Amino acid sequence: MMGTPVPEERASEAFTDAAAEAAQTATMAFRLMMAIADAVRRQQLKKAGKEEQLPDAEKSAVEASAEIKKFLPDDIATALLEGADWPQLAQQLMALKSAGVDLEAMLPRVGEITVDVRDQVAANAEKVKREGTEEWEKALRETLSAGPVREAILSSPAWPEMARDMAAINDRGVDVRALLAAAHEEGVGVDQAVAKVLAAGEAATTSRDAMLSYGPLTNGLDIPKDLDLEDRARALRQQLSVGPGENRRYMRMVREALPGAERDVDALVTSRQWPLIAARMAHMEDKGQPVAEHLARLSKDTSWQEGPASQVGRRLVQAANDALRKPVGAPVEPRESRARVDTSAARSTSPSVDPTKAAAKGTSAATASPGVAAHREAGSAPKSGKTR
Structure with missing residues (x-):
């Protein structure tokens, strides 16, 4: 029969659980930012009349793993690589790279943001009331200026999942609006990079x-x-x-x-x-x-x-x-x-x-x-x- 854990053991377990929760929240923030970037990429492809062709999943997992380990902290990188959705996330990353996005410039910035998210969760364990999808639509419009990024997010089939992620991250004490503002800047960069590769800068016909x-x-x-x-x-x-x-x-x-x-x-x-x-x-x-x-x-x-x-x-x-x-x-x-x-x-x-x-x-x-x-x-x- 196991004995009752001593206070030091309980404190150690609580610390480990809190650290794991913080890392998991940081990975959720990373996935959210990647989902936004991928939504912008898909929107550009759609506007250019290009078909979606995702890179090979196995090859993407190997290449993306090296990029993640290079630019993200070990705890966040490990949580991402062990996640059930890692193959799809790896394909997203390699698709962005193929579309012209410089991952070596983008990932360090995203890494800094995820570290901030991790630290916010570790410092604030108090939960806040969860808001619905319509509240996050309002938050999105209040935070992001009208343009290709906001349009891509709301028109993406992944929008409901993004809204749930925002609510979950918010519940863990993270400033979601600040996170969205940072993700918007990355989204603008993705929009410009993909547009350049697709030569989508031609003047559109006014309807x-x-x-x-x-x-x-x-x-x-x-x-x-x-x-x-x-x-x-x-x-x-x-x-x-x-x-x-x-x-x-x-x-x-x-x-x-x-x-x-x-x-x-x-x-x-x-x-x-x-x-x-x-x-x-x-x-x-x-x-x-x-x-x-x-x-x-x-x-x-x-x-x-x-x-x-x-x-x-x-x-x-x-x-x-x-x-x-x-x-x-x-x-x-x-x-x-x-x-x-x-x-x-x-x-x-x-x-x-x-x-x-x-x-x-x-x-x-x-x-x-x-x-x-x-x-x-x-x-x-x-x-x-x-x-x-």
């Missing part, structure tokens, strides 16, 4: 949706040149970084701003341009602006109700965008003034008019309508590829 949306609807937003509003789910989540939970919340906010106008609100949220309204709400929340207070203008200025019922959705899109862009408390313009401004704006930004055709008519219309801002002129859209 019709991007061209027709250029102007007040997209001013100040980060809109991709290949914006496709036909595929609403993809436009919201992948191209505009608005998660399903956020989208439902924004719809609810509009309904609360217009009680009793359910049919009109339905026309707004089912309109083709709704994703752009949702993206503006997300952009405002990122900046700490009171979205609900802006939407309250819709019930005070009801000029959007005037006109054919079949076009109420389009009018509400414009009214909602105006309400979100104008300062809270700004006075409502007299109806006569609004009519003049809306008429000229409609002529210059109507979705039924091709911007290139509008430009071909000359400058007389712009001269006659001093209220139209320069950034809404049709000729400026193709220069930058994204609206600002």
Whole structure:
């Protein structure tokens, strides 16, 4: 019969368990960063029309093992090499190397981050309440700027697993937002390296949706040149970084701003341009602006109700965008003034008019309508590829 462990033995076991937990958490952080880097690589391949071809698993395991042992601490390297998913992780590493990523530059930086994670866990054993996937979507949008890295993460089939890893790492006392910010920098590097190898730097063709949306609807937003509003789910989540939970919340906010106008609100949220309204709400929340207070203008200025019922959705899109862009408390313009401004704006930004055709008519219309801002002129859209 075994005797009761002495206090020194119990302390030693506790220390060993804590160290093992810290190392395992560090490996989870490493896997998360590699998953993000691999998601960016896959996104670049997809954009370039290239097929995914993973390197040989056995050969990758040997080559990647040497890289891991060279740049990571022994405890973290051992935990990675002994993990059940090591063959897949090794393939990811070698695929990144084949795609043009310099592992000898990347792995030391990632190693430093994983060491920080390990040390945070060792210093803080207190657990925090686990948050759900939608909370991590919000954390991702708040931490990472819109761009290829955030798009790649949210569109990756591995996103649910990434979110679970974030929650688990957070439970162990790690600052996940700081980890994501560091991973973002590596993701940008991967994006640039893979893009260079694939020669993906050629100018992309501006989509019709991007061209027709250029102007007040997209001013100040980060809109991709290949914006496709036909595929609403993809436009919201992948191209505009608005998660399903956020989208439902924004719809609810509009309904609360217009009680009793359910049919009109339905026309707004089912309109083709709704994703752009949702993206503006997300952009405002990122900046700490009171979205609900802006939407309250819709019930005070009801000029959007005037006109054919079949076009109420389009009018509400414009009214909602105006309400979100104008300062809270700004006075409502007299109806006569609004009519003049809306008429000229409609002529210059109507979705039924091709911007290139509008430009071909000359400058007389712009001269006659001093209220139209320069950034809404049709000729400026193709220069930058994204609206600002």
